[in-house]
Amino acid sequence: MILVVTYSRAARQALRNACRAHEDAVVRRFGRAALLEATAFGAFLGLRLRERHGGDVQVERTSPLNEFEDAVEPAREAAVAYEARESASTPYAKFAAGRDLPSKAALREREL
Amino acid sequence: MRVAGEAWSRAGTAVDCRDCDASADAVAAAVRTSGAVATARGDELRVFAPQPGALHEHVGAIRPGTTLALRPALAAAERTRPGTVDGVAALADAREALAAIEVPEVDVAGARERVAEAREAAEAVRADVAAARGAVQAREDLDEDVTVGRERLRAAVATASERETELVAAEQALARERERAREARDARSRRLALEDRVGRLERDVRANRVDAVWPAFRAAVAAVPGGDERAVGREPGAFAGEDATAALAVARVADVSAPLAVAVDRFDAPADARRVLDAPVILATP
Numbered sequence: 365m366i367l368v369v370t371y372s373r374a375a376r377q378a379l380r381n382a383c384r385a386h387e388d389a390v391v392r393r394f395g396r397a398a399l400l401e402a403t404a405f406g407a408f409l410g411l412r413l414r415e416r417h418g419g420d421v422q423v424e425r426t427s428p429l430n431e432f433e434d435a436v437e438p439a440r441e442a443a444v445a446y447e448a449r450e451s452a453s454t455p456y457a458k459f460a461a462g463r464d465l466p467s468k469a470a471l472r473e474r475e476l
Numbered sequence: 477m478r479v480a481g482e483a484w485s486r487a488g489t490a491v492d493c494r495d496c497d498a499s500a501d502a503v504a505a506a507v508r509t510s511g512a513v514a515t516a517r518g519d520e521l522r523v524f525a526p527q528p529g530a531l532h533e534h535v536g537a538i539r540p541g542t543t544l545a546l547r548p549a550l551a552a553a554e555r556t557r558p559g560t561v562d563g564v565a566a567l568a569d570a571r572e573a574l575a576a577i578e579v580p581e582v583d584v585a586g587a588r589e590r591v592a593e594a595r596e597a598a599e600a601v602r603a604d605v606a607a608a609r610g611a612v613q614a615r616e617d618l619d620e621d622v623t624v625g626r627e628r629l630r631a632a633v634a635t636a637s638e639r640e641t642e643l644v645a646a647e648q649a650l651a652r653e654r655e656r657a658r659e660a661r662d663a664r665s666r667r668l669a670l671e672d673r674v675g676r677l678e679r680d681v682r683a684n685r686v687d688a689v690w691p692a693f694r695a696a697v698a699a700v701p702g703g704d705e706r707a708v709g710r711e712p713g714a715f716a717g718e719d720a721t722a723a724l725a726v727a728r729v730a731d732v733s734a735p736l737a738v739a740v741d742r743f744d745a746p747a748d749a750r751r752v753l754d755a756p757v758i759l760a761t762p
Contacts, residue, residue: 371664373671396668419582419657420664 365391366400367424368410375417382409399426435476438466477525477735477756479506481515489756490746491735496521500760503737504537507758525756528734531556535723535730537737539762544719544726547686550693550712553730554685561684567677574670582657587650594643601636608632686712689729696725700752701742727753 370376376396383390383398389406391399400406402425410423431440442465446456457468466474478487481496493503497516506513507528512520528536534549554561608629615622690712697717698705703725707717715722720740727736732755739762743749749757 369661371661371668373668373675376668419579419660422657422661 365402365426366406366410367397367422367426368400368413369397369422369424370413370417370420371396371422372417372420375413375420378413378417379421382413435474438474439471442466442471477523477758479758480522480524482520488746490750490759491757492746492759493521494759494761496760498760500537500539500737500739500762503758503760504532507532507536507735507737523735523758525735526733529556531726531730531732532734532736535727535736536734537739537760538720538723538727539739540720540741541762542720542723542740544723546715546719546722546726547682547713549723549726550689550729551682551685553726554689556731557689557729558731559688561681561688563677563681563684567674567681570670570674570677574667574674577663577667577670579663579667580656580660582653582660584650584653584657587646587653590646591643591650594639594646598636598639598643601632601639604632605629605636683712692729693725696728697721700724700728702740724753727755730755732756 368379370379379396379398380393383393386405386409389401389403389409391401393399400409407423410421414421414423429436431437442456442460445463445465446459449459459465460467477489477491478485479491479493480486486493496519498506498513498521499516502513502515502521503523506521506523507525512522515521529552531549531552534544534552608625612622612625612629615625694705694708697703697708697715700721701724702718703721704717707721708715724738724740724742732753735756735758736753737758737760738749738753739760743752743759746757746759749759
């Protein structure tokens with residue numbers, strides 16, 4: 365999808381107006397940001413705002429996260445195991461240490 | 477103050493200009509400008525007086541059909557009075573902090589374009605390398621001379637290597653610009669938060685100003701000719717009377733040094749208007 369984030373009052377207002385005028389192209393709105401459909405029209409809306417408001421508009425392309433992909437699998441396994449822990453107060457570092465789970469640093473270093 | 481036509485001049489804190497064929501709007505314009513304005517007759521009219529402030533945009537010309545946005549006018553009137561209201565200092569601080577924010581210039585678009593071009597160029601030459609390698613292989617298989625083919629392959633490989641280097645450089649430049657853009661966005665986020673804060677404080681201060689002068693406004697409505705205190709509501713800003721009456725009362729509430737152009741038929745003499753409004757007055761025709 366197309367993620368549009370605004371960083372000024374004028375850009376935020378313009379984004380609101382664009383979302384109101386083109387509801388069909390809007391997936392979700394959040395305050396000063398919005399997710400637009402991954403179509404050329406969604407990109408068109410985002411790029412028009414960036415053209416008018418320059419650096420006050422950030423346009424990114426997002427992609428869904430498949431947690432079963434090889435690259436993501438360790439993170440998924442770690443998350444599942446950690447959320448099933450018995451003591452809610454155990455920090456992840458301590459939890460991971462005694463098990464076959466990646467350390468926080470290892471997770472941080474791993475690019476997807 | 478002094479009001480001057482082409483062949484006459486009148487001075488004082490209350491000047492009657494009802495015989496000049498100058499509307500209240502024309503007189504108010506003459507108060508605002510350092511030059512002359514034209515009367516309905518086409519004569520020149522000049523006013524020499526202190527420069528008007530924001531209040532004059534609201535009550536600089538008071539006519540029978542005057543329209544007035546009461547709350548903004550009251551806020552402007554409060555500003556002319558001594559003293560302050562809650563939020564003014566916080567608003568000044570927020571404005572100062574907002575002005576101090578610097579957003580670094582970042583050119584991510586340029587860097588993105590360079591990467592896209594470099595990638596395209598690198599991919600194009602990869603195909604050339606493959607073709608040249610294929611050609612050499614084919615001739616070798618047939619035991620034919622491969623000197624020219626080898627040379628071509630070497631050249632293609634060299635170009636490919638140059639373009640790969642450019643692609644890597646472009647990608648690194650893009651990564652750097654993205655990092656800087658992220659920092660710039662932090663500054664932009666702080667600026668937006670401060671803009672919102674300034675906006676909230678401006679509304680608060682305006683409301684506080686209106687609240688502060690509301691009792692004085694009530695008394696002023698009772699004091700101006702044609703005014704009726706019963707038209708003044710309990711809630712600040714609630715007024716059921718005529719806008720012209722409200723404008724006169726706002727003028728009375730404010731500390732005014734630049735003359736007001738008054739064209740409502742409620743004062744016998746300019747001095748009466750001056751006394752009631754507690755401001756320099758020029759009487760004009762509507």
